[in-house]
Amino acid sequence: MTQATPLAVGADAPNFTLKDQNNEEVELASFRGDKAxxxxxxxxxxxxxxxxxLTALRDNLDTYQNDHVQVLTVSVDSAYSHKIFSEREGYEFPLLSDFWPHGGVAQAYGAFFAExxxxxRATFLIDKTGVVRFSEMNGPGEGRDPAAWEAAIKEL
Incomplete structure (x- = not known):
């Protein structure tokens, strides 16, 4: 298995535009200067x-998403799958489709598991200027601790 290397703290976050579960385009750069x-x-x-x-995000959304921070989630699933997933689970934050080019955004962030x-499972906190302030990555079967995300947000 080849291990990807996630984008490092201090790196400029690559811009992207992906469709969310409502088939609406979301561009990372649209948050620049306004929200992390x-x-x-x-x-x-x-x-x-x-x-x-994602349910932990949903159940504690005000901890991770507020006037200063926006949550964006990304997988290779289609926007149509995300629509059903978000409706079934009550997710009100963007679920972005990195479907085509397949995993292109994950690749840009060093988070793609090519095999x-x-x-x-990669997480990045990007500040208002577009710089990565927190970076972590676990393999597909290894869950993450959202407390680390909360701590990183508090440090902004």
Whole structure:
């Protein structure tokens, strides 16, 4: 298995435009100067660990998304899959589709697990100027601790 290397703290976050679960385009640069972005890559919708992590975001959304921070989640699933997933689970934050070019944004962030064609569990906190202030990555079967995200947000 080839281990990807996630984008490092201090790096400029690559801009992207992806479609959300409502088939609306979301551009990372649109938050620049206004809000930091908590960018959460996950392998696949409807899977146990992924659902658990996104549900933790949903249940504590005011901790991670507010006037200063926007949550954006990304997987290789289609926008149509994300629509059903978000409706079923009550996710009100953007679920972005990195479907085509397949995993292109995950690749730009060093978060793509090429052997499986999915994103690793990578999280980045991008400040208002577009600089990565927090970076972590776990493999597909390894859950993350959202307390680390909360701590990184508090440090902004």
């Amino acid at each position: 972005v908590l960018l959460v890559f996950y392998p696949l919708a409807f899977t146990g660990i992924c659902t658990g992590e 499986a064609g999915i994103a690793n």
